[in-house]
Amino acid sequence: MATAPTVAPKPPSAPPSPSADPLVAYYQRVRQMNLALAKERYKQGFKVRTQEYIRGRGTLAIVDEEICMGCTHCFDNCAFEAIDMVDRKFALPEYTYTSRKAIIIEDNCVGCEKCAIVCPVDAITMVTKHGFEVKDGRVVSTTAPPPAPRPAAPAAATPRPATPPPAARPAPSPPTPAKPAAPPERTETPSPEAPPPKPEPEEEEAEEAEESTEESETPEEDEG
Numbered sequence: 001m002a003t004a005p006t007v008a009p010k011p012p013s014a015p016p017s018p019s020a021d022p023l024v025a026y027y028q029r030v031r032q033m034n035l036a037l038a039k040e041r042y043k044q045g046f047k048v049r050t051q052e053y054i055r056g057r058g059t060l061a062i063v064d065e066e067i068c069m070g071c072t073h074c075f076d077n078c079a080f081e082a083i084d085m086v087d088r089k090f091a092l093p094e095y096t097y098t099s100r101k102a103i104i105i106e107d108n109c110v111g112c113e114k115c116a117i118v119c120p121v122d123a124i125t126m127v128t129k130h131g132f133e134v135k136d137g138r139v140v141s142t143t144a145p146p147p148a149p150r151p152a153a154p155a156a157a158t159p160r161p162a163t164p165p166p167a168a169r170p171a172p173s174p175p176t177p178a179k180p181a182a183p184p185e186r187t188e189t190p191s192p193e194a195p196p197p198k199p200e201p202e203e204e205e206a207e208e209a210e211e212s213t214e215e216s217e218t219p220e221e222d223e224g
Contacts, residue, residue: 026094058129059111063102067123070100074115074124082108083115 061082075083085100102115102123116124 059113059126060106060109060129061104061111061113061115061124062127063104064123064125065101067121068101069121069123070102071120072100072102073118073120074102077114077118079114080108080110080112081105082110 065088070085072085075085082105084103084105086103087098088101089096089098111126113126116122116126
């Protein structure tokens, strides 16, 4: 039976030599410090979701900016878009940098505690809203319930003055047929007498000629 050949272990690789550029060496050192800090702050276990914070029971998530490292775990797991990421600028003596921080949108937060469970550094905690508090492991309301509305008081019945019944209207009389209007009488007015017709100019000339002939005949008769 053939046996597998033995493989000689590789010698450990030599650590990377530090860069000659001081700026590159500074950034490498800062990166290693950040990784070490995140490893120390990263929680080793996960919280078990309890019934202390029930959805919509008057709880709210808050973020501690001193602890938040901008990993966006809460942002990716929020189902109600109640978490947003903003850029925060920090200035150090050597340089400035921008870090992302989580913020809570209070109007959308329903208190489901999911963001607090997935946060690796426990930067999110749940608090009770105004008017609520935790009693015996449960969130209860501390504000007095609104008083029940009072029943409307019946209005006092004021006697109304008796109104007389309306008088009966007389029965309408049958319509009488209208008589046709008589035509107006015509009055005959006497027509004025027509003036005698004027003689025509020819007749006047003839009459004048006859008169002149008669006058001429009369002296002859007198002479004879």
